[in-house]
Amino acid sequence: PYFIRCIYKIFCLLYIAKVIFRIKQNLNIVSYSIPEEMSKGSVVGNIAKDLGVDVKRLKTGKARLHVGNSAEYIELDREKGLLLIKEKIDRESLCKQTTPCAVHFQIIMESPIEFYRVTVEIIDINDNAPTFKRNSMFFEISESAVKGAKFALEKASDYDVGVNGLNRYTLNPTDNFILKHSDNLGGEKGIEMVLEKPLDRERQEHLTLTLTAFDGGDPQLSGTTQIHITVLDVNDNAPVFTQAIYKVTLQENTPKTTLLLTVTATDSDHGINALLTYSLSSNTEEILSLFEINATSGQVRLIGELDYESSRHYQLQVKARDQGGLTDTCNIMFDISDVNDNPPVIDLMSTTKSIPEDSVVHTVVSVMNVHPDSGENGRVQCLISDKIPFMLKSTSNNFYSLVTDSELDREKTSEYNITVSCSDEGVPSLSSSVTLTLQISDVNDNAPVFERSSYEAYIVENNTPGLSVFTVKARDADWNQNARVSYILEDSSVNGVPVSSYVSVSADSGVIHAVRSFDYEQIKDFQFRVKAQDGGSPPLSSNVTVKILIQDQNDNPPQVLYPVQTGGSVVGEMVPRSADVGYLVSKVVAVDVDSGQNAWLSYKLQKVPDRALFEVGLQNGEIRTIRQVTDKDPVNQKLTVIVEDNGQPSRSATVIVNVAVADSFSEVLSEFTDFKHDKEYNDNLTFYLVLALAVVSFLFITCLVVIISVKIYRWRQSRILYHSGLPVIPYYPPRYSDTMGTGTLPHVFNYEVCRTTDSRRSDFKYGQPGSENMLIMDPTLSGTMQRILSEKNILDEPDSPLENYPPSD
Known part of the structure; x- marks a missing residue:
């Protein structure tokens, strides 16, 4: 059973140690203890193992130490995850008499930002021997001093602490005096020399004693001072202070030279033995640099600057000495009260200079630590400017994280100047601020x-x-x-x-x-x-x-649709000599495949004689008579019509219109025969006469066949219309009929040619516009019009490319 209980206790201790270790891990705190004066490069501890962090994380996270306002004594080896001694540490220089003595710093890692607090406690070693402020102390003691008289000795000081600090004193020789330790109100131990055996000036006027101070270290160190005693003659009353302990409360902002208090001691002796002098004794250099006492009046004044954060209590020992060498001591206890004299100090531990605009809410931008004043004055509130997408979170005591509070948009704001202001609750309140500049990096979240x-x-x-x-x-x-x-x-x-x-x-x-x-x-x-x-x-x-809209350019000349130019027609149109002024002879029909003003056509005659018989309409191309026909006018007239568009530069086309001025076809034929006859050579006259007879016979037969065919066709058409009851609709060439007088062709005119057996007595009959759909002429004269009517691909087909051409007028 005893063995089992031992096993059970061991497991309990291990479990408690494990829980403590986990608690420390959860608090992100790691503590080490090392002795002072370790050499540079010595290992403090395996921080990667103790933090439970992979060594690679230290490297990728760019781990570094943040020591704040303290000097750097520790360095981090990221390759091995070790904490090393950077500079040799002297505990006495670092902490003086403060215990425990520790170095505090943080380990910061980025991506993501993490930090851990590390405390390294510096253990004191016995490297300082006790020392006295002076090598000699001098006393004048009256021979009337009674046994048990006490003489305060200056204490030795040892910068070490704990067991290595000052431990005991020895006095040698001990014939007349022994040592006695005394406890002060502040808990400090004083040392007194007590008269054990009365002095006899006549036997020994001067005494020299050796006072030795030992510390408790191993090995033990010591320091000595000489005590020189002069034996005075009868002064049997020592000074006595009115109070053994004085208590004074001071504010840390008390100005220099301020009178703090006056100590008073009395001596029952008379005369010179009753004259007292005051001095500060058994005090450290720090106290002597802050306070002074008037040797005659006992007034204690402040000569230095107090700091509540450095020390909150001071104890002074005041000695009163009479002329006979008798002394008495009292203690003055100074309590320092805090004054709000230190504004908060903002320490930026880690800061990000740029974050992407698509960062998630609560992304950490910066981590900071605020060092406040003490006590009530150390309560600090930190704020940031309003109307920015950030917030300040308190992670632990005086540690803050600046995080995003909403979504960011670089296109609205590409840079933020974030001012963090911290103020304490002291009276008056003190504050400090720091400004962070944060760039918002772009993310492709906007389309062109x-x-x-x-x-x-x-x-x-x-x-x-x-x-x-x-x-x-x-x-x-x-x-x-x-x-x-x-x-x-x-x-x-x-x-x-x-x-x-x-x-x-x-x-x-x-x-x-x-x-x-x-x-x-x-x-x-x-x-x-x-x-x-x-x-x-x-x-x-x-x-x-x-x-893309294509704009037209005048790159196409006009195209003449009517009259069609062929080499077989000599006479194209016939004008009776009885025609009135304005008689419509023919119409030139032309189109331009261009558009706009490039397709606007104008017509004019070329080489108009002085007594011109015809004119052409500038806009519609109609050829009309401009005067009455006379006998002097030639039968056969050749008109050259120029068709021009309105483009820049203008393009044109030329058409020749043959016009016969005659009342009958025989007259035209006679003129034509004479005209041809004049041009033939005389030796071929018989040949041309025979040829003319053959042509006339052929024309007669052709005309006769055409007339009969037309008459039969018209008779059949009239019978069909009569039986169908449909209205008679005049026929115009497709897509070129005149509408309201604005088209490219005028109304269709009907002509009838009546022939007799005597060709010279044939007559040409002209009729007004009617509803007939045929133009009947001599085949020689009407060939052009017949070809126009037969060109279905130009005029009749609905998909003809000309259907979109603009009209000539």
């Missing part, structure tokens, strides 16, 4: 936006390939590479042809170039889409529609 929702551009036909047509522009609210916009032509087709065969777009500038030369008569407009894509990852894009 075109300046317009759609674009229209114009280009004149017959352009040079590669010509710059238009520029599209898109802007991206992001920055740098994320705002670098590239332009891409999206795949599509125009009339079955890829749009890339028509235009191209510059990836950098967005300039649209024509790949080919355009023809307005083939394509008048087309549209395509351009994509703007930024350089982010992943890239964002937007689209816009661009419409």
